[in-house]
Amino acid sequence: MSSKTDAAELPHGVVELSGALGQAARGLAVRLLAEGAVGAVFTLRRTAADRRYCAALISDPALLEEASPFHPVMPVQGARVLSGFLGTGSPDRRIAAFLRPCELRAFVENVKQHKGGFDDLLVISCRCAGVLPASRLADDDGERLLADYMREAASGGLPGGIRDACARCVDTIPTAGADMILSETVGPAERSTMLHLMTDRAVDAARLLSLRSTAGTSRGPVTTAGPEDPRRRNREALLASGPEPGRGLGSLVEAFASCIGCRACREACPLCHCILCDYETERTRWSPGLVRDLAESRGALRVPAGTIQFHLGRLVHISPVCVSCGQCSEVCPAGIPVSDLFARASAHVQASLRYVPGADPDGAPPLATYVERELEDLTD
């Protein structure tokens, strides 16, 4: 059963929870687990390393007291981890899954590829202000950065130091797949967070917890970045930048000149889930003979060969469904802004395919659908 919602859909009910987003989320998680509404919680928790976090499946409410749902960091993309987990079997209990909007969008796409499903989940998402890069958070000035972030997020602003992908994200609320959406109230008053109940499943869980819609709370939809939001301007600026027509290949070569072929971008991407990547197979392997011949005819050849082949291949495979989470840029050891490239390419590809990743859990993946008249904007 899908929990299809869209931005304009009204929640079934709205509950006011006390505390900022993280606190309210943690409190909700503890109650869901303690009252038996769910059997486990998928969320972030601290690790033994200073200010480093990991994803976890938590069954003990006492341990959940120390968890960090919606902490502004994304060491791993939630959809990658969740799809990986659900891809190996079916849970025997309901799991509350805390997912940021981009993680949920990616998960929706993965479900279409049979990497997971919604049946055993209670999906809790949020209005997202972005995440800080994990290494910045773990830095000496990480605490200060975090405090600044919390302050800015509470006033509805654009926090400094967040991922580039986050600073230009206009999909700050989930539009499909969420049972519950948490959104921190904006303003100087005492911190509170609204819990929007989007599905019957959410209403049932709230009833179990004796949560009541608070009188006087607005039943309006959660809203995403408005027209004046700097995120929109940042996104427009990114889409307007980029190579001139005809300079695409040259600019790719320049962009990936410092690529070390570590494949971290692929390993981090929630949508890249092939057990054996196309670019590790015999089919795409550059034979010694081919390398030697090309080196001969050109005078020199970069090795290992196939740097652009890999990235172009990934662009082709992923751009129809890229959710612009920015995980790729964050993990790149060479500091290549991979996410920028993917965001630009994806905007064009998704517009041509008229496809919005994550918006329609019941729809077919874009390349799996035959339509006789399409892509006319690409023909001469």
Add this chain to the structure above:
Amino acid sequence: MSPIMPAFPAHSGVLELAGAALAAGAVRGVLVPMRAPGGSRAWSLVTDPAMLDRADPLPPAMTVHGSRALASFARSPEGGTLLAILRPCEARAAVELARLGQIDLANVILMTMDCPGSVPLDTHRADREAAPDPADPSTLRSLCAQCQAFAGEGDLCATGPSGSLHALTAGGRAFLEKLGIEPADGPPPMERYAVLAAERGRRAAEDRILLRSEYGGLAGLVRLFSGCIGCRTCRTVCPICYCRLCFIDMKDRRTPAEELLARSGRNGAVRLPPDTLLFHVGRMAHMSLSCVSCGLCEDACPADIPVGRMMSMVSEGTTGLFGYRAGSAPGEPLPLNTFLKDELHEFED
């Protein structure tokens, strides 16, 4: 007396040699880093001597291990003789990869130069020309600051302030003969680097005491890898890890969701993705004997885990068990591929 440092590689001499070898047809290709757009360096297989003016042997940063670049196309010996200009650790790893069936060294001449070390990738990104100073560990990657094997490897080596050329193998000597070049007399005089090597050795020993006390035992290892995000970058940049489908990714080896939920129930929580330690300890078990302590794993780690120092320490232990040195005795089998009836008694009850 101040210790003698490995000199900056005598680029012009080495590139002259490479150009002459190409022009004379003594080699069909030269593997050497070249300057790339934006100032980084990329390994290239060069066949036209004119392209060598963009070459930069032993650049300030080691971004891709030279042995991995070599292995990407030299699994079989076709295409004529090849000259590879490498750091000593890259040559050692090439010898290991040949042992592991990933490179055919039959037509490859491994040439090394004294290595002053590599700056960290982050430094290189900020300043493409920032140079390593072998006398100043703060400019070097952590494993470079501990490295004692920075000179005198391969078939031939250019060593010392004057870049004198020494043939270390019959293959190296034959190659030089073909070019009509007389190598320097005798083996390279390594004693001039004794002071630096001793200082590096002291630093390595101290670091290992620190690592053992900080991260020794199972609980320590768990803490060491607690920031690990499972990106597998350490594995992919490692010159020795050549498997295209790693054991940890095999479909049938993945822990089923039911088992993970059971673990969560038993312990109160289970970390996802699972099996962080299994991956790292498994990698240790698989590559430790061939580890050349190049440190790329640590340099590329997005979570700042000192994985290179740990791998290097473990490798010292495992190779020590067999009296083995990674990169030595080309052509000899790995210790694990050699059956000896009488060994490892210290592990018997």
